[in-house]
Amino acid sequence: MNDLTNLESMWDDVDAETEAVSGFEPIPEGEYIAIIKESKTNTSAAGEQYESLTVEIVDGPYSNRMVWDSLSLSSAKEKWVKISQSKIKQIANAINGGAAPKSYEELLNKPLSISLIVQKGKGEYSDGNSIVAYHQKDGEVTKGAPKAAKGTDSIEDAEIFPTSSDKNPWE
Secondary structure, three states: OOOOOOHHHHHHHOOHHHHHHOOOOOOOOEEEEEEEEEEEEEEOOOOOEEEEEEEEEOOOOOOOOEEEEEEEOOOOOHHHHHHHHHHHHHHHHHHHOOOOOOOHHHHEOOOEEEEEEEEOOOOOOOOEEEEEEEEOOOOOOOOOOOOOOOOOOOHHHOOOOOOOOOOOOOO
8 A cells, every 4th residue: 555645655556547547638539428417607708608517528548538618698699599509508408308408407407418629729729628518417419409411520610609599508
C-alpha cells in the first residue's frame, strides 16, 4: 500500500491510460452514457437567459469526465432558441419518456446517451466537445434528434435546427 503523503511512492502506480482519459483533451466523437449532473439558469451580458448544463459521462474509459451544454432560453437569434428547445425535448424524451418536465431539476442524475463531436478551437481557444444530441440510454435515437446530412454519415453535418413552431420544447 502506498503512503499517500509521499507522492514519489505513487508515481509508478499511475496508469498511462487513466492519465490519457482524465485530462482536458477533447473526448473522441461518439455516443456516451451520461447524466446531467447540474443545471443552472444564467443571464448573459446582453441580458439573454440560458440554461447551463454540466453533463458527466458515467460509463466506459471516459467515465467521470465532464462536458457542458448551454441552452438558450431567450436570444435575439431565434435559431439558437429553437436548437435549445429541440435539445430540451430530446432530453425529456430520453429520460422522462417525453413527459413535460416541471423543472430542470427533474432532469438531473438520470442516465441518457449523448452524441459528442469535437469542435476545432478558434484563436486562443483549444479544441473542445459539443453535445449535438441526447438519446435514450439504450441507444435508440429519440424523435427530434439530428440526422446525418444526405450523402454523409457524419453527425458533424447533422441538421439540428428544429422545424417546429411556437410550442414549448417538450410539446
